[in-house]
Amino acid sequence: MASASSQVLWLIRRSKLSLVGLFIVAGFVVTGILAPFIVPYPEDARGETYNIEERFQPPSWEHPFGTDEYGRDVFSRVLMGARYSLIIAVGVVGLALLIGIPVGLVAGYVGGRVGSMLMRVTDMFLAFPPLLLAIALAATLGRGLFNTIIALSISWWPWYARLLYVRVTSVKNMPFVDSARLLGLGRLAIMFRHVLPNSLTPVTVQAALDMGSAILEAAGLSFLGVGVDPSTPEWGLLVTEGWASISSAWWISLFPGLAILVTVLGFNLLADALRESLDPRIRRIALTRRILG
Amino acid sequence: MGILARGASRTVFVAAVALVMVLILVAAYLATRPSPGEAPEESPAPTTPAETTTPAQTSPAAEASPTPAKEEKTIVIYASLSEMTTADPSTEFSNSIIWMPLVYEPLVWYDPLEDRLIPGLAVEWESSDNGTVWTFRLRENAKFHDGTPVTAEAVKMSIERTIALGQGAAFIWDPVDRIEVLDDYTVRFYLKYPAPLAHIAAASYGAWIFSPNIVKYAGASNLTDPKVADWFNQGNEAGSGPYRLVKWDPENEVVLEKWEEWWGWREPGYEMASPNAPDVFIIKIVKDAVTQERLLLTGDIDIAQYVPLENVDRFEKDPGFVVAVKPSFQNLLMLINTKKPPLDNPLVRKAIALAIPYEDIVEVARAGVARVASGPIPHGMWGHFEDFTYEYNLEEARKLLAQAGYPDGIDRTLLLVYTAGDIYEKRTAELIKTSLAKIGIQVEVRPMSWEEQWSLALSGWDNPEAAQDLFIFYWWPTYITPFDFLYNMFHSENTLFNLAYYQNPEFDKLIEEAVLYEGYDRERALSLYYEAQKILYEDVPAVPLWDSVDVRVANARIGNLEKAINPAYPTTIFAQVLSVEG
Numbered sequence: 001m002a003s004a005s006s007q008v009l010w011l012i013r014r015s016k017l018s019l020v021g022l023f024i025v026a027g028f029v030v031t032g033i034l035a036p037f038i039v040p041y042p043e044d045a046r047g048e049t050y051n052i053e054e055r056f057q058p059p060s061w062e063h064p065f066g067t068d069e070y071g072r073d074v075f076s077r078v079l080m081g082a083r084y085s086l087i088i089a090v091g092v093v094g095l096a097l098l099i100g101i102p103v104g105l106v107a108g109y110v111g112g113r114v115g116s117m118l119m120r121v122t123d124m125f126l127a128f129p130p131l132l133l134a135i136a137l138a139a140t141l142g143r144g145l146f147n148t149i150i151a152l153s154i155s156w157w158p159w160y161a162r163l164l165y166v167r168v169t170s171v172k173n174m175p176f177v178d179s180a181r182l183l184g185l186g187r188l189a190i191m192f193r194h195v196l197p198n199s200l201t202p203v204t205v206q207a208a209l210d211m212g213s214a215i216l217e218a219a220g221l222s223f224l225g226v227g228v229d230p231s232t233p234e235w236g237l238l239v240t241e242g243w244a245s246i247s248s249a250w251w252i253s254l255f256p257g258l259a260i261l262v263t264v265l266g267f268n269l270l271a272d273a274l275r276e277s278l279d280p281r282i283r284r285i286a287l288t289r290r291i292l293g
Numbered sequence: 294m295g296i297l298a299r300g301a302s303r304t305v306f307v308a309a310v311a312l313v314m315v316l317i318l319v320a321a322y323l324a325t326r327p328s329p330g331e332a333p334e335e336s337p338a339p340t341t342p343a344e345t346t347t348p349a350q351t352s353p354a355a356e357a358s359p360t361p362a363k364e365e366k367t368i369v370i371y372a373s374l375s376e377m378t379t380a381d382p383s384t385e386f387s388n389s390i391i392w393m394p395l396v397y398e399p400l401v402w403y404d405p406l407e408d409r410l411i412p413g414l415a416v417e418w419e420s421s422d423n424g425t426v427w428t429f430r431l432r433e434n435a436k437f438h439d440g441t442p443v444t445a446e447a448v449k450m451s452i453e454r455t456i457a458l459g460q461g462a463a464f465i466w467d468p469v470d471r472i473e474v475l476d477d478y479t480v481r482f483y484l485k486y487p488a489p490l491a492h493i494a495a496a497s498y499g500a501w502i503f504s505p506n507i508v509k510y511a512g513a514s515n516l517t518d519p520k521v522a523d524w525f526n527q528g529n530e531a532g533s534g535p536y537r538l539v540k541w542d543p544e545n546e547v548v549l550e551k552w553e554e555w556w557g558w559r560e561p562g563y564e565m566a567s568p569n570a571p572d573v574f575i576i577k578i579v580k581d582a583v584t585q586e587r588l589l590l591t592g593d594i595d596i597a598q599y600v601p602l603e604n605v606d607r608f609e610k611d612p613g614f615v616v617a618v619k620p621s622f623q624n625l626l627m628l629i630n631t632k633k634p635p636l637d638n639p640l641v642r643k644a645i646a647l648a649i650p651y652e653d654i655v656e657v658a659r660a661g662v663a664r665v666a667s668g669p670i671p672h673g674m675w676g677h678f679e680d681f682t683y684e685y686n687l688e689e690a691r692k693l694l695a696q697a698g699y700p701d702g703i704d705r706t707l708l709l710v711y712t713a714g715d716i717y718e719k720r721t722a723e724l725i726k727t728s729l730a731k732i733g734i735q736v737e738v739r740p741m742s743w744e745e746q747w748s749l750a751l752s753g754w755d756n757p758e759a760a761q762d763l764f765i766f767y768w769w770p771t772y773i774t775p776f777d778f779l780y781n782m783f784h785s786e787n788t789l790f791n792l793a794y795y796q797n798p799e800f801d802k803l804i805e806e807a808v809l810y811e812g813y814d815r816e817r818a819l820s821l822y823y824e825a826q827k828i829l830y831e832d833v834p835a836v837p838l839w840d841s842v843d844v845r846v847a848n849a850r851i852g853n854l855e856k857a858i859n860p861a862y863p864t865t866i867f868a869q870v871l872s873v874e875g
Contacts, residue, residue: 052656225713230740244716246583248604
């Protein structure tokens with residue numbers, strides 16, 4: 001724990017940008033969790049109402065992001081959208097880790113025929129361009145939040161499997177693993193207690209980085225019409241919906257678009273800093289520089 | 294450390310993508326204001342005549358005309374939302390209707406708003422024997438583009454080819470038993486049963502007359518040889534109309550050129566011709582309304598098929614543009630699965646009909662550019678009656694639902710399907726969902742591709758439980774008759790489009806009888822159609838939602854725009870009646 005907080009401190013010292021990233025991500029997560037309780041117009045956010053008189057209102061104090069073609073408050077819908085993006089980001093990366101980690105771990109540790117078979121399967125998935133594969137899967141599975149998450153994680157897990165595999169193959173030959181084996185520990189115990197914790201770093205960094213990409217790709221799927229259900233206030237969908245009236249009511253598409261931009265940027269800034277802090281080489285160079293002055 | 298490089302470049306990439314998205318949004322907004330010198334991104338290859346054309350007509354479009362122009366040619370560019378389909382006048386049953394009525398002529402044209410037939414290739418026609426024998430007298434000065442005269446023999450051959458191929462709209466000729474050539478310019482049809490053949494001959498599909506030489510041109514053995522269709526689809530035509538097809542690029546543009554030898558240009562007082570018709574008429578495919586609007590504002594096109602409906606009033610106020618608003622015979626209905634409980638109970642269906650906010654739907658989905666439907670036959674068409682609109686009354690709807698045994702609403706979520714990508718349907722669906730929730734009916738809205746949607750619906754005939762509950766659906770007629778609507782969507786034998794799975798022998802009998810009177814006793818037919826629609830109103834196999842109104846926006850130099858639109862030939866702009874300032 002102490003090392004974690006010292007790392008965060010180090011991060012902040014190292015670059016102001018990572019602090020910005022941290023703020024954005026924290027804000028996004030809090031908004032995502034609290035959205036249903038803090039939106040000014042909960043019914044608008046859930047899409048349960050419409051208001052003929054309030055249609056296409058430009059941004060004002062009452063509606064900071066204006067209103068859409070149904071007279072719903074865009075601000076509320078964008079806030080609520082954070083929740084869906086959060087679910088998607090966590091869901092996609094979580095599910096992909098859930099598949100990728102066991103595959104990479106077993107393939108790397110067991111090796112041999114089982115290992116190469118698992119890795120060939122992984123390579124097969126890697127052969128497809130990820131977004132294309134996700135579009136094809138999403139189109140086959142049909143619309144819906146859950147289906148979108150599945151489609152994206154299936155195109156995602158091979159990256160984690162491969163990353164972990166490479167790491168595990170080198171870690172399993174390290175002396176501490178040998179000593180664990182000599183102590184008579186079982187295979188599973190060695191794999192999960194010794195190999196896995198020592199191989200997880202690159203995957204963790206990658207996972208943090210991918211949160212942003214998952215949001216972006218989910219928005220892309222919705223924009224193309226194969227993502228979440230049409231009445232969901234998902235950001236990509238909000239951008240698409242506003243498209244039809246972009247020439248007279250730009251705010252309907254602009255604000256959800258900005259939300260995507262800012263959130264994805266936040267995740268990337270944060271992940272970059274995280275990667276640097278966990279990469280001993282960069283850290284050493286930075287430290288040397290600071291010492292040398 | 295591959296991750297390092299990948300991570301860093303990915304950050305840049307993601308940020309760049311996001312930035313580009315925002316820039317596109319801003320650009321799209323700014324671009325709707327006229328800005329000279331801006332190149333439209335949708336433009337096809339730079340060698341097309343459309344590209345070299347400016348609305349000011351300062352440069353003669355040399356490529357568009359094979360012969361040297363004696364003076365500057367007038368060019369009009371019309372943006373179409375959809376790609377062209379086929380070019381065979383016998384079988385085409387889709388988007389090519391946008392140009393076929395300019396290149397080909399039927400025996401008769403029909404103006405449905407005045408319920409009046411207009412002479413085409415035929416000058417006179419009469420029916421006898423209770424509408425079972427029809428005689429058409431042809432004009433003697435009409436020629437096909439290849440120079441051969443339009444004779445009774447050519448008419449017989451054209452219609453017989455369409456019937457023999459049996460595709461597309463060939464079914465309109467079902468009543469025809471045989472066709473007889475009386476002399477060079479007189480043709481007689483003998484029917485199996487009474488039918489309004491003059492109206493059928495004015496159909497929007499399958500009624501075109503073409504040159505008998507096509508077999509020779511195509512190097513085919515006979516009229517139904519697939520080589521003939523291939524010849525058409527390579528961009529050839531054999532019509533007799535005011536324009537010739539000079540360029541056929543179905544995915545990008547179709548170029549039509551005025552044919553000076555058309556009989557109509559010289560016929561004094563002929564209503565389907567204008568002395569200032571454009572010399573070149575280009576149909577350019579521009580696939581979304583926002584882009585069409587932008588191109589119209591920058592002057593890259595002259596007529597837009599669609600602009601975002603919310604912006605129509607902006608164009609109406611702008612003296613630089615003209616807006617033509619005409620009824621269209623396309624309507625939107627919601628078909629109810631009458632075989633799946635609890636929707637098999639007419640009380641539940643009636644409750645649904647009363648819980649739909651029709652006025653609001655027209656306002657939100659169509660920005661007010663439509664009319665609340667009254668029965669399945671659209672406004673302006675014969676057979677339409679004003680007393681079939683459902684009242685929006687939640688109290689009454691709840692009462693009916695309680696009476697049907699569902700005082701607390703329905704305990705399962707109904708599935709409503711619509712065609713993905715259609716924003717009018719989407720907005721309609723959204724409002725229906727919101728409103729039905731108010732009487733305790735939960736609806737799941739699901740967009741599907743048309744093929745998916747249709748195959749799911751077709752499966753409902755065998756297994757109604759597995760099919761959708763509610764189906765949002767457009768209909769428009771092939772030729773203008775109430776029978777087209779009533780038979781296709783509600784007759785028990787039509788398993789292709791009766792997707793409410795409605796079966797009512799009494800209704801079937803009424804419309805089968807009505808159609809026989811159409812040809813010679815319109816009053817009788819009307820009263821039978823009224824009875825039939827009354828049954829539908831009570832039974833509610835479908836809820837008619839709105840009747841579409843067509844809006845075309847054009848540059849102010851385009852005169853007679855309103856006259857050039859005829860709801861019997863949807864999407865067509867009759868260029869021959871336009872009056873264009875040079």
